[in-house]
Amino acid sequence: MGFRNTRDRWGVIAQGFHWLLAVLVIGMVGLGLYMVELPLGVRMLELYALHKSVGVLVFALMALRLAWRLANPTPAPAGPMKAYERRLAGVVHALFYVVLLSLPITGWLMSSAANFSVSVFGLFTLPDLVTPDKGLEDTLKTAHLWLGWTLMGLFALHVAGAFKHHMMDGDDTLRRMVPGWRRRA
Numbered sequence: 001m002g003f004r005n006t007r008d009r010w011g012v013i014a015q016g017f018h019w020l021l022a023v024l025v026i027g028m029v030g031l032g033l034y035m036v037e038l039p040l041g042v043r044m045l046e047l048y049a050l051h052k053s054v055g056v057l058v059f060a061l062m063a064l065r066l067a068w069r070l071a072n073p074t075p076a077p078a079g080p081m082k083a084y085e086r087r088l089a090g091v092v093h094a095l096f097y098v099v100l101l102s103l104p105i106t107g108w109l110m111s112s113a114a115n116f117s118v119s120v121f122g123l124f125t126l127p128d129l130v131t132p133d134k135g136l137e138d139t140l141k142t143a144h145l146w147l148g149w150t151l152m153g154l155f156a157l158h159v160a161g162a163f164k165h166h167m168m169d170g171d172d173t174l175r176r177m178v179p180g181w182r183r184r185a
């Protein structure tokens with residue numbers, strides 16, 4: 001079991017980042033959409049606090065994942081791919097990094113602009129990034145929401161691509177992201 005990536009497979013660390021972040025991010029979108037519909041109350045405040053804490057965790061994991069990706073080789077495509085397919089996959093993957101780093105930052109900025117400090121699982125509190133400002137808060141809320149929709153669009157493209165490789169092309173693109181995968185002899 002290799003921890004690092006090679007030219008033809010993902011290592012366990014990259015696979016772990018992939019599935020852990022997939023679960024956290026899907027949960028975060030669901031939680032975000034659910035909590036904004038709740039009436040003001042204890043449950044709503046608890047879920048907002050959870051959303052903020054897990055969002056900061058996602059940011060930290062994404063930063064580590066980016067560092068790991070840059071420090072490791074990227075496996076070559078698992079099967080033949082047209083030039084436009086490669087480009088599309090590359091753009092979607094790059095945008096995932098941009099969006100998943102921007103969502104937490106806009107969330108943190110929005111909380112500061114709304115005069116709420118961000119506590120991370122009650123362990124420590126992040127410094128406020130801006131002074132309270134209602135106009136800025138509203139702009140950041142809109143940006144956060146649109147980044148969320150962009151994320152859902154990227155997710156749909158990403159999953160469609162993975163299943164196209166798996167079902168139509170019959171290659172190992174999806175399988176080799178699963179820990180324990182071995183190339184068939």
Ligand code: HEM
Pocket residue numbers: 025028029030032033036048051052053054055056058100103104105106107108110111118141144145148151
């Ligand atoms: C992976 C990271 C994140 C994702 C995927 C995400 C996603 C979302 C989504 C989908 C919504 C619902 C938007 C709406 O319907 O108006 C939302 C709302 C919100 N998010 Fe995030 N978020 C993330 C990180 C963060 C972080 C780190 C913070 C703060 C530190 C934060 C603060 C908020 C707040 C305050 C709202 C409610 C806005 C309102 O009251 O309208 N988010 N988020």
